[in-house]
Amino acid sequence: MKKFKIALIGNPNCGKTTVFNLLTGNRSKTGNYAGVTVETKKGYKSIDDARLEIVDLPGVYSLNAISEDEKVARDYILDEKIDIIVNIIDASNLEKSLFLTMQLMELGIPIVLALNMIDIADKRNLKIDIEFLKNILEVELVCIVASKRKGMDDLLKKVLDITKEKIRSYGINIKFENDIEEEIKNIQTLFSDEFNLKEKRLVAIKLLEEDVFLQKKLNSCSILHKIKLSKDKLEKKYEEPIELVLSKKRHQFIKKILSKAIIKEHKYQKTTSDKIDEVLINKFFGFPIFLIIMYLIFQMTFYLGSYPMNWIEQGFSIFSSFVSSIWPKDNYLILKSLVIDGIITGVGSVVVFMPNIMFLFLGISVLEDSGYMARAAFLLDRLMHKIGLHGKSFIPMMIGFGCTVPAIMATRCIESKKDRIITILSLPLIACSAKLVVFTLLIPAFFERAYQPIVLFSLYLIGIILAIASIKIFKIAFFKKESFSFLMELPTYQMPSFNKSMLHMWDRSKEYLKKAGTLILGFSILLWVLSYFPNKDDISKTYIGKIGKTIEPVFKPLGFDWKINASLLGSLASKEVFVSQLGIIYAIKDNKETHVIQRRLQEDYTPIGAFSIMLFILISTPCLATIAITKKETKSYKWALFQIVYLTILAYGVSFFVYRVGLFFFR
Amino acid sequence: MNLSELKAKKRGKILKILDRKEVEIKLISIGICVDEEIMMIKNDFSGAVIVAIGDNRIVLGRDLSDKIQIEAL
Numbered sequence: 064m065k066k067f068k069i070a071l072i073g074n075p076n077c078g079k080t081t082v083f084n085l086l087t088g089n090r091s092k093t094g095n096y097a098g099v100t101v102e103t104k105k106g107y108k109s110i111d112d113a114r115l116e117i118v119d120l121p122g123v124y125s126l127n128a129i130s131e132d133e134k135v136a137r138d139y140i141l142d143e144k145i146d147i148i149v150n151i152i153d154a155s156n157l158e159k160s161l162f163l164t165m166q167l168m169e170l171g172i173p174i175v176l177a178l179n180m181i182d183i184a185d186k187r188n189l190k191i192d193i194e195f196l197k198n199i200l201e202v203e204l205v206c207i208v209a210s211k212r213k214g215m216d217d218l219l220k221k222v223l224d225i226t227k228e229k230i231r232s233y234g235i236n237i238k239f240e241n242d243i244e245e246e247i248k249n250i251q252t253l254f255s256d257e258f259n260l261k262e263k264r265l266v267a268i269k270l271l272e273e274d275v276f277l278q279k280k281l282n283s284c285s286i287l288h289k290i291k292l293s294k295d296k297l298e299k300k301y302e303e304p305i306e307l308v309l310s311k312k313r314h315q316f317i318k319k320i321l322s323k324a325i326i327k328e329h330k331y332q333k334t335t336s337d338k339i340d341e342v343l344i345n346k347f348f349g350f351p352i353f354l355i356i357m358y359l360i361f362q363m364t365f366y367l368g369s370y371p372m373n374w375i376e377q378g379f380s381i382f383s384s385f386v387s388s389i390w391p392k393d394n395y396l397i398l399k400s401l402v403i404d405g406i407i408t409g410v411g412s413v414v415v416f417m418p419n420i421m422f423l424f425l426g427i428s429v430l431e432d433s434g435y436m437a438r439a440a441f442l443l444d445r446l447m448h449k450i451g452l453h454g455k456s457f458i459p460m461m462i463g464f465g466c467t468v469p470a471i472m473a474t475r476c477i478e479s480k481k482d483r484i485i486t487i488l489s490l491p492l493i494a495c496s497a498k499l500v501v502f503t504l505l506i507p508a509f510f511e512r513a514y515q516p517i518v519l520f521s522l523y524l525i526g527i528i529l530a531i532a533s534i535k536i537f538k539i540a541f542f543k544k545e546s547f548s549f550l551m552e553l554p555t556y557q558m559p560s561f562n563k564s565m566l567h568m569w570d571r572s573k574e575y576l577k578k579a580g581t582l583i584l585g586f587s588i589l590l591w592v593l594s595y596f597p598n599k600d601d602i603s604k605t606y607i608g609k610i611g612k613t614i615e616p617v618f619k620p621l622g623f624d625w626k627i628n629a630s631l632l633g634s635l636a637s638k639e640v641f642v643s644q645l646g647i648i649y650a651i652k653d654n655k656e657t658h659v660i661q662r663r664l665q666e667d668y669t670p671i672g673a674f675s676i677m678l679f680i681l682i683s684t685p686c687l688a689t690i691a692i693t694k695k696e697t698k699s700y701k702w703a704l705f706q707i708v709y710l711t712i713l714a715y716g717v718s719f720f721v722y723r724v725g726l727f728f729f730r
Numbered sequence: 731m732n733l734s735e736l737k738a739k740k741r742g743k744i745l746k747i748l749d750r751k752e753v754e755i756k757l758i759s760i761g762i763c764v765d766e767e768i769m770m771i772k773n774d775f776s777g778a779v780i781v782a783i784g785d786n787r788i789v790l791g792r793d794l795s796d797k798i799q800i801e802a803l
Contacts, residue, residue: 125759129752155785159761187785304751310758334785337771346774441789445777453791454778478756548749549778549791550756 066114067226068144072136072167073151074160075122076554078179081209082151083119086219103139110219113226118145121475124159126166127272127306129547131475131483131696138276140170147225148174149218154184154191154206157325161317168202168234169265173225175232176204177218182211190326199320203232236264237316239309242300246293247271253286271297272306336556340438349442356435360426364419365503371418379411401591409587409643414576416500416639420465421572423496427465428567432559436461437551444549450531451538453549456486460530463493465571467689470495471696479547484697485537488706491685492530494523497638501680504642508661509670518674526681529713582687583643586636590644594629602648607632621679621718622672622726631679637686671725675718683714733790733798734779736770742800743767749797761786768800 071086073079087106104119120139121132128137140148150167152160167174184191197204203221207214224230238244250267258266269277270290278287294305301308343352383403390399430436436458444454455477463470470490477483494502502519510518593607602608603625610632611625618628626648633644642660649663664673684690684707694703736742744766747754761783762768771787772780779795781788790798 125755127752127755127759129756158784159759159786162759162761307751307754307758310755311763314758314763336787340772340780344772344780437789441778441780444789444791448777448791454789478752548753548794548797549789550753550760550794551789552760553780553787553789 064109064112064114065226066116067146069115069117069147069149069222070120070140070143070145071117071149071151072120072140072163073122073179074124074153074156074163075552077122077151077153077156077160078209079122079151080119082149082177082179082207082215082218083117085209085212085215086115087117103135108219111223113223115222115226118143123163125163125310127310128274128276130478134276135475140167140172141276145172147222148172149177149222150174151177151179151209154178154181155187155189157191157321158317161321162313164200164234165237165313165317168200169236169268171233171259171262171265173232174202174234175218175221175225176200176202177214178204178206179209181206182208187332192324192326196320196324199324200234201232202234203230237313239312243297243305243308246297250290250293253289268309272309334555336434336553339556340553343435344438344442349438353439353442356430360423360430363426364422368419368422372415375415375417376411379407379415383407383411397595400595401588404647405587405591405595406584408646409591409640410580410584411643411646416496416503417572417576419499419503420496421568423499424465424571425564425568427462428564428571429559430461432557432563432567434554434556437553440551441553450534452482452486452534455549455551456482459486459490460493463490463495465496466574467491467493467495467685468692469571471689471692474696477547478550481541482547484702485534485541487693487696488537488702488709489530489533491689491706491710492526492533492682494526494681495638497686498681500639501634501641502677504645504661505664505673505677508664509668509673522677522681525678525717529682529717533709533713582637583640586633586640587643587647590633590640591647594647607648620723621715622668622675622722623679624667626667627676631683634680635684635687637688638680641680669729671722671729674725675722678721679714679718681714682710682717684711731800731802732796733768733770733781733800734773734775734792734795736773736800736802738770738773741767741769741803743803744798744800746799747797748799749794753794760788762788762798767803 071079106117108115120136123133123136126137128134150164205217247267251263254263297305440454440457443457447453459470459473462473467490471487474483474486506515506518594605598604607629611629614628615625630641630644634641649660690703744764769782771782778789778791
């Protein structure tokens with residue numbers, strides 16, 4: 064069986080992920096704003112003796128690699144040996160889409176264009192002369208409607224025909240001005256035979272455009288110097304950077320083609336989205352509506368979430384008594400403790416928060432799918448500007464309420480590297496759903512029902528304020544480079560589909576469950592061992608107790624005792640482990656089956672002490688996954704390390720201050 | 731005049747973009763190029779603006795819209 068590598072590429076929001084799911088039978092989540100596919104995803108399909116490896120690349124507007132998601136796509140295309148490119152094109156937006164297409168056709172890789180959303184173009188009275196387009200671009204072209212599963216067979220057939228070499232489809236190359244073409248030819252002669260002819264042209268053009276990736280790969284000072292001379296010569300003549308000259312030429316070329324290919328060009332008309340926007344991003348109502356939507360999402364998360372939470376809690380308690388009742392009397396007592404106190408209690412106390420997390424992710428996915436998220440970024444731009452960032456940094460922050468890890472990945476659409484690092488560093492201060500797990504345990508235990516929402520809200524607010532303050536400090540302290548202005552496409556509003564939202568929610572919640580089943584299970588067992596040996600009857604004499612006691616003097620000023628210290632150790636793996644660890648400590652301490660941690664906590668701590676604990680959880684060192692993703696995304700240990708140290712010091716300072724001031728007032 | 735001065739529902743033609751080349755290339759790749767006709771959809775005279783190019787709606791930060799020179803149509 065022959066193997067072929069197929070790359071799916073297109074503008075953000077062109078339906079690429081939908082096509083990927085249809086082709087591979089995968090169920091990846093799609094969104095309605097730029098940056099949903101931030102990583103390359105792979106899927107497979109076997110058909111007619113060929114095995115296709117299909118790769119879904121992040122949505123990009125060009126191969127000029129300005130933002131990180133563009134770099135991911137560009138590096139992949141240039142580095143991997145791709146057999147066929149499938150370029151998904153938004154038919155209702157040809158001018159913009161073809162800019163990328165022109166660059167792709169310079170690559171010398173077989174390419175098929177899939178004209179998606181042809182139904183929307185029809186609705187807008189946009190008649191495209193497909194045959195003309197196909198002939199002038201010298202490329203295979205298929206019309207599809209991915210959302211209605213139309214045209215997929217045609218697309219696959221074209222791809223297969225290319226693999227069987229029945230058809231050739233490389234597309235045309237733009238002829239630039241004569242003097243530019245001459246310089247391109249001159250540069251081509253500099254290369255040895257490591258590239259074929261078409262590659263030589265591409266590499267020459269890319270190097271004229273100062274492509275850092277290829278500059279590194281070529282690694283020859285003499286050639287690069289000669290290219291620089293060519294570039295200088297051209298720039299002197301055109302009086303602007305050659306990258307711009309080429310980009311403008313591509314744009315003009317597309318305009319020229321489209322003036323003939325689009326039969327009936329339509330004029331501006333007010334779309335439904337425009338009408339909705341008149342209300343939703345209205346100068347006066349926009350912001351209040353945004354606040355109401357946020358309030359509703361959080362209300363849904365907690366209010367609706369509380370019912371299934373009770374069921375799960377009862378379920379685990381029944382299960383735990385059941386295991387206990389069938390356990391052979393006085394046999395394997397260590398194992399019994401491991402299963403009941405370690406595993407069931409540990410995992411159970413984390414799984415119980417699953418409904419909250421599902422509702423929160425449901426809310427976020429509805430915002431994404433509907434297209435409102437981009438509007439929120441627009442609305443928040445003014446505010447974000449005041450802290451030195453812009454609207455695009457808002458989307459990661461919003462996702463950060465769910466989980467910091469995808470939030471950090473969502474920063475890839477921010478063009479300015481500096482703004483991106485600042486956003487990444489401050490993201491852990493946004494209270495994620497794992498921290499929420501800790502809050503939902505402690506708040507009801509220490510605060511009267513009427514005050515509970517205020518306490519919770521204040522924690523979220525403190526996180527946000529600290530994030531803003533940190534951004535301000537980072538801006539002044541570290542970065543003085545130029546930034547990149549706010550530039551974002553507004554997607555058309557879509558009715559979020561029930562299935563899609565559910566799938567989306569499940570995709571993300573699954574990660575949480577997976578974490579409960581792996582990382583948290585492992586840590587529960589490790590922590591159980593530390594809390595069982597060498598003396599299980601007195602937890603203060605176990606290993607974990609000893610560690611907690613050793614560091615007690617450090618944390619005493621914040622109001623933490625050794626039990627909290629021991630649980631904080633667990634929270635290094637993941638914040639919600641704090642809860643399961645407390646569960647283990649109290650369950651073992653009692654040697655009874657009472658899992659009502661909350662009541663026990665009330666005996667040991669005061670409300671102000673509990674608040675100090677929650678602040679520490681909110682601010683201190685992020686979880687392992689966040690540290691790992693920070694390292695990966697900033698490509699440096701330095702920022703990951705900085706994040707750990709900075710946040711821990713900040714957490715200590717804030718908890719200390721609040722606890723001490725609190726003691727002064729409330730004692 | 732600058733794009734930021736264009737009132738909502740008014741049209742303009744782009745004359746010059748006075749920003750770094752990276753920004754200008756990004757603008758071209760999204761459809762905003764010299765000689766293109768552009769229409770202002772939303773301009774509250776503070777904060778970002780929204781413009782239309784064909785059926786596309788694009789948000790531009792105010793600082794960016796200050797750097798795009800246009801001729802009102």
